[in-house]
Amino acid sequence: xxxxxxxxxxxxxxxxxxxxxxxxxxxxxxxxxxxxxxxxxxxxxxxxxxxxxxxxxxxxxxxxxxxxxxxxxxxxxxxxxxxxxxxxxxxxxxxxxxxxxxxxxxxxxxxxxxxxxxxx
Numbered sequence: 001x002x003x004x005x006x007x008x009x010x011x012x013x014x015x016x017x018x019x020x021x022x023x024x025x026x027x028x029x030x031x032x033x034x035x036x037x038x039x040x041x042x043x044x045x046x047x048x049x050x051x052x053x054x055x056x057x058x059x060x061x062x063x064x065x066x067x068x069x070x071x072x073x074x075x076x077x078x079x080x081x082x083x084x085x086x087x088x089x090x091x092x093x094x095x096x097x098x099x100x101x102x103x104x105x106x107x108x109x110x111x112x113x114x115x116x117x118x119x120x
Contacts, residue, residue, distance in 0.1 A: 001025045001032045007040030007057040025051060060115055067112045074105045 003009040005021040011032075018024040023043045025032050031051050035041050040057040058066075081098040084090040 001027050001035060003035060003041060003043050007042060009035055009041065023051065064112065064115055067108050067115070071105060071108050071112075074101050074108065077101055 001011045002018050003023045011027050031054055034054040038056040042055045042057055044053040046052050078101050081094040084094045
């Protein structure tokens with residue numbers, strides 16, 4: 001099995017030439033069985049170049065959906081602080097919380113924008 005730097009992989013013989021930017025994993029290994037579970041993976045290696053773990057690279061659509069869900073959750077959390085501000089009963093804690101939530105939302109929007117630019 002060869003795992004390429006973009007996370008894609010192919011199964012095959014040890015006789016195949018593995019590019020410098022890719023990782024060879026024996027097809028009958030535990031790590032190969034882990035790779036087979038996912039469409040794209042990241043291969044972690046130790047300082048000797050030995051594979052130590054495999055992790056999934058989420059599809060862009062899944063990642064976008066997760067970010068949109070986080071944005072919706074963040075939006076729902078601002079309601080109490082906004083209501084207090086509108087009613088004139090806001091405390092410094094309300095204003096601080098609102099600023100924190102807006103900073104979180106801005107980070108998520110930045111990530112979402114980057115994902116959309118990558119997929120464009």
